[in-house]
Amino acid sequence: MSAVTGRPADVRRGRAWMGTVGWGALAWVLAIAFFLPVLWMAITAFKPESAAETWPPKFVFSPTLAEFRLVLSGAGPYLTHSLVATVGSTILVLILGVPAAYALAVHPVRRWRDGLFFFISTKMLPIVAAIGPLYVLALRTHLLDSTALLIILYTAMNLPLAIWMIRSFMLEVPGELLEAARLDGAGRLREMTSVILPVISPGLVSTALICVIFAWNELFLALNLSVTSAATLPMYLISSVPQEGLYIAHLSAAALVASVPVIIVGWIAQRSLVRGLSMGAIK
Amino acid sequence: MANVKYMAATRVYAKGMPPAVDALDLTISDGEFMVLVGPSGSGKTTALRMLAGLEPIDRGHVEIGDRDVTSVPPKDRDIAMVFQNYALYPQKSVAENMGFALKMQGVPRADRDRRVAEAARLLDLDTELLGRKPKQLSGGQRQRVAMGRAIVREPKVFLMDEPLSNLDAKLRVQTRSQIAELQRRLGVTTVYVTHDQVEAMTMGHRVAVLRDGQLQQCASPRELYENPVNQFVAGFIGSPAMNLQNVPVTDGGVRLGGSVLPLPDAVRAAAAKADLRELIVGIRPEHMHLAATGADDTAELHGEVMLVEELGADALLHIRLPDGGTPVVARAEGRRPPAQGQAVNLHVQTQDIFAFDPSTGARLAG
Numbered sequence: 001m002s003a004v005t006g007r008p009a010d011v012r013r014g015r016a017w018m019g020t021v022g023w024g025a026l027a028w029v030l031a032i033a034f035f036l037p038v039l040w041m042a043i044t045a046f047k048p049e050s051a052a053e054t055w056p057p058k059f060v061f062s063p064t065l066a067e068f069r070l071v072l073s074g075a076g077p078y079l080t081h082s083l084v085a086t087v088g089s090t091i092l093v094l095i096l097g098v099p100a101a102y103a104l105a106v107h108p109v110r111r112w113r114d115g116l117f118f119f120i121s122t123k124m125l126p127i128v129a130a131i132g133p134l135y136v137l138a139l140r141t142h143l144l145d146s147t148a149l150l151i152i153l154y155t156a157m158n159l160p161l162a163i164w165m166i167r168s169f170m171l172e173v174p175g176e177l178l179e180a181a182r183l184d185g186a187g188r189l190r191e192m193t194s195v196i197l198p199v200i201s202p203g204l205v206s207t208a209l210i211c212v213i214f215a216w217n218e219l220f221l222a223l224n225l226s227v228t229s230a231a232t233l234p235m236y237l238i239s240s241v242p243q244e245g246l247y248i249a250h251l252s253a254a255a256l257v258a259s260v261p262v263i264i265v266g267w268i269a270q271r272s273l274v275r276g277l278s279m280g281a282i283k
Numbered sequence: 284m285a286n287v288k289y290m291a292a293t294r295v296y297a298k299g300m301p302p303a304v305d306a307l308d309l310t311i312s313d314g315e316f317m318v319l320v321g322p323s324g325s326g327k328t329t330a331l332r333m334l335a336g337l338e339p340i341d342r343g344h345v346e347i348g349d350r351d352v353t354s355v356p357p358k359d360r361d362i363a364m365v366f367q368n369y370a371l372y373p374q375k376s377v378a379e380n381m382g383f384a385l386k387m388q389g390v391p392r393a394d395r396d397r398r399v400a401e402a403a404r405l406l407d408l409d410t411e412l413l414g415r416k417p418k419q420l421s422g423g424q425r426q427r428v429a430m431g432r433a434i435v436r437e438p439k440v441f442l443m444d445e446p447l448s449n450l451d452a453k454l455r456v457q458t459r460s461q462i463a464e465l466q467r468r469l470g471v472t473t474v475y476v477t478h479d480q481v482e483a484m485t486m487g488h489r490v491a492v493l494r495d496g497q498l499q500q501c502a503s504p505r506e507l508y509e510n511p512v513n514q515f516v517a518g519f520i521g522s523p524a525m526n527l528q529n530v531p532v533t534d535g536g537v538r539l540g541g542s543v544l545p546l547p548d549a550v551r552a553a554a555a556k557a558d559l560r561e562l563i564v565g566i567r568p569e570h571m572h573l574a575a576t577g578a579d580d581t582a583e584l585h586g587e588v589m590l591v592e593e594l595g596a597d598a599l600l601h602i603r604l605p606d607g608g609t610p611v612v613a614r615a616e617g618r619r620p621p622a623q624g625q626a627v628n629l630h631v632q633t634q635d636i637f638a639f640d641p642s643t644g645a646r647l648a649g
Contacts, residue, residue, distance in 0.1 A: 176370035179337050180432075185358035185387035194383070198374035 038259075045252035052249035067253035071240070075257060077228075078236035084147045085222075085232060086215040089154035093162045093211050094204065096155070101166035102192065106178065116167070119160040131224050138225055145226045153225070154215040161214075162207050169203030170196060209269035213262055233258045285348030285361075285439040285472055287311040287334065292343035294329050303329040305496040306343065311489075314470045316463065318487030320477055322519075326496035327476045328444055334474060335364050335442050348439055358387075363433035364442040368449060369425050371417040371432075378413040381431045402431045405465070423454050430462070434469070441466070441473040447482065459486060480520055484508070492516050514644035517565050517637055523599060525565045526611040529641060537564055537638075540604025540611075542583050544631065550638045553647040562647065563639040568599065570635035571613035573621070574628040584629040586611070588621050602627060 044052050046063040100119075104112045134153070135144075143149040173196055181195045197204070219234040226232070240254045241247055289309040295302045304326040311317040319327040332338035334345055336357035344353045352360050363384070371380050381402060382395045390398075403413060406427045417425055426446060433441055446462070447455045463486045466473050477483055483490045484504040491501040492515070500512045504520075511517035517525050530537040532554055536545040544564065546554075554562055571584075586602040589610055598620035600613045613629055621627050638647040 174368065174370065176366045176368055177372065179335075179357075180364070180366060180370040180372075181383075182337070183335065183357045183362070183364050184384035184432075186383075190387065194375075195372060198372075201374075 041252045041255055044249055045256045047249050049246045049249045052252070053246060067249045068257070070250060071254045071257055075233065075236055075254070078231055078233045081147055081150070081226075081230050082216060082233040085150035085154055085230070086212055088147070088151040089158065089215050090208050090211045092151065092155040093158045094208060097159055097162040097166050097207070098192075098197075098204075100159075100163045101170055102196070104163070105167045105170035106173075106191075106196065107188075116164070119163050122156075123160050127220055131220075134221075135225065145229050147230045149225060150222060150230055150232070153221050154211075154218060157218070157221075158211040158214055162211055165207045165210070166200070166203065169200040169207075172203075173199050206269050209265050212265050213269070216262055216265075286313045286315075286346075287317075287440055287472060287474065288344075288346040288349075289330070289334075290344040290346065292330070292333055292345050293341050294326075294333055294338055295341045302326075302341075302496050304333065307496075307498055309491055309498060309501060311472060311474060314472055316466050316473045316475065316486060316488045318475045318477060318483040318490045319493060320480055320483035320490055320519075321493035321499075323478060324495070325493040327478075327493050329496075330493070331442050331444055331474055331476045334360075334440070335362060336360050361439045362442055363436045363438040363440075365429045365433050365444065365446045367445045369417075369429035369446075371425060371428060373417055376414050376416060377408070377420070377428050377431075380417065380428060381413075381435045384432070384436045398435050398437075399431075402434045405434060406431050422450055423458065426450060426458060430465075434465075439472065441471050441475075443473065443475045445477055446475075447477075448479075462486065481522060484520065490520075492519060494519075511637070512646055514563055514565070514639040514646075517639070517646070521567055523568050523612050523614070525567050525637070526571075527563055527565045527639075528608060528611070529561060530564055531561050532559060537562065539564065540584050540586060540606050540608070542585065544583055544636060545633050546636060546638060547633055550647045554638065557640060557647075559640065561641055563641050563644075565637035565639065566611070566631055566635060568612045568614040570631060571611065572630045573600075573613070573615050574630045583631050584611075586627060586629065588623055588625050588627055591620050591623055593617065593620070600627070602629070 045067060046065070047058070047061050048064050048066065051058050051061045103109050104116055109115065138144045138149050143152075177195055177199070178191060181191050186194060217234065218232070219238075222230070222232045222235055223238070226235070237251070237254050237258055240251050287310070289307045291306045291308060292304060293302050293306050294304045307326075307330055309317075319330055321327045329338055333340050334347075336352070336355065340353050344351055346352065347360055347362070372383065375383065378396070378399050381399045385395045385398065399413065400410065402408075403410060408424070408427055408431060412420065412424060412428075417428065420428065426449070429446065433443075443462075447458055450458060459482060475486060484507075487504060489501060489503055490507055492499040492507065494515050500507060500516045502510070507516060507520045511520060514527065518527055528539055530539045530544075533543055536543050536551070538544075546564075584604060586604045588600050589603050590601040592599040592601070595617055597617040598615050600615050600620065601610045602613055603610045611629075615621070639645065640647060
């Protein structure tokens with residue numbers, strides 16, 4: 001060990017160390033600030049209703065699954081509706097989004113910029129402003145309170161983002177690869193199925209996962225356009241809040257049940273999104 | 284097997300811009316290895332892509348095997364291309380990569396497998412590699428798979444776009460001779476693009492030198508070296524590059540570094556006819572012979588060694604001439620090159636001196 005301290009190199013190293021510690025601490029504080037409410041919700045979900053809302057809060061309690069049993073006993077139809085609307089709309093988004101992105105990326109149609117802007121512009125109108133016309137349309141087409149309606153609406157809701165994402169993945173496909181396919185005699189369809197789709201598949205997975213998350217969490221449209229036969233899980237969460245009495249533990253359990261699929265999907269999406277974004281490396 | 288003809292083939296990328304390839308006339312005979320060489324932006328890759336059908340031809344024609352293919356789609360031109368970054372399908376195995384074009388042509392599976400195996404053998408690709416994905420191969424192996432994908436098709440013409448530029452120096456030299464040898468064996472007409480003049484000289488039967496979209500000269504490597512038609516070709520071909528110096532014309536020759544270099548009569552006549560006061564002389568480093576040290580009146584140039592670059596077999600001397608212009612480079616035997624700071628005498632034979640018109644760059648006939 002050197003006995004001399006305070007040399008410039010040591011000072012610099014000291015500062016660098018302080019910086020690392022400082023950023024690390026900040027990251028922890030932020031992470032805890034974001035995570036604590038979620039953790040509190042998870043803890044509360046395992047409390048009996050009587051222990052959930054006390055002051056000071058109880059940290060020692062006997063955990064119970066009672067609220068979960070209650071939640072799951074009533075969640076069946078809601079879960080089914082959410083699943084059908086989410087999976088159905090995501091599949092439809094991919095079926096429509098892939099050709100649209102192809103026409104905007106690989107062999108750009110005329111005025112593709114306008115097309116791209118049109119898709120994203122549909123997200124600019126606040127959805128509240130459209131709910132009136134949507135309601136009337138749904139009513140006239142007899143689609144009110146049906147999962148078919150939710151599938152159509154969620155598809156429309158997610159399609160612009162999906163097209164933008166898939167397009168950016170397609171742009172990553174090296175031009176030489178498509179030229180090689182053309183020289184090898186592959187037509188448009190072959191080019192898509194044999195060359196483009198395999199290369200962008202990680203990107204397609206992350207696109208699908210994001211669509212799943214958005215559709216799963218959607219509340220506004222479902223709440224306004226369905227009653228019972230298409231009521232989704234977020235609606236069930238709201239209905240878990242009774243007019244009177246204690247409900248915090250019950251609500252927490254329901255929220256946890258509704259969040260778990262999204263958390264799992266989000267965790268998968270995170271990994272495949274990174275893979276999707278770094279997939280240009282074929283050299 | 285086929286010949287290839289460019290007939291005034293022109294490609295203009297954008298209106299108002301000079302053409303990327305300007306009225307290219309070039310005939311490549313059956314079985315020939317033609318190298319297109321030039322600096323970046325010379326249009327060599329564009330010319331290749333026009334032949335492939337990946338780039339439209341704005342004016343003129345391209346023929347393959349006496350058939351006009353100007354508006355024939357790439358897949359029907361019966362060509363195979365090796366791309367600079369190989370462009371292997373990342374999700375397909377090596378065998379699938381090599382057999383893809385045959386699959387598209389509807390060749391039966393057994394036939395496909397046989398031809399893939401044959402190409403693999405030709406390229407010394409281990410059969411166990413055939414099941415791997417491109418990601419799992421080394422750079423050299425990927426290069427060979429890209430070659431294999433072209434060979435399997437048994438095309439009329441091979442097109443190669445700088446296929447060696449992603450290999451390290453040693454592998455590049457090795458692969459260079461392998462490709463040349465393979466081409467001689469298969470006898471398939473080949474158009475090869477490179478910016479590396481050593482590759483061009485060593486591989487091609489003939490070399491076409493391009494600059495700014497225009498063909499400068501198309502000739503055998505030796506002819507390009509011995510008889511460059513202009514200053515550009517003279518400076519581009521040969522390594523190290525030819526010494527080019529702007530010099531005033533005097534009676535009987537030109538004045539360079541305080542000495543008078545004699546020029547052949549024909550060159551002097553051409554210079555006089557064009558009324559040139561100045562011209563550009565070119566002398567290759569290997570044609571500057573070190574004369575015995577000390578005062579030697581027969582040497583044409585005197586100078587001082589500024590820098591010695593040892594290459595092993597020989598050494599490159601950077602020599603400053605008395606008039607203080609650009610230093611000239613001379614190639615000397617590597618055993619005992621002169622030291623830095625030493626005065627040297629250089630002897631140049633008159634027939635090794637090239638002369639160019641400074642305004643047009645054209646060679647003055649000698």
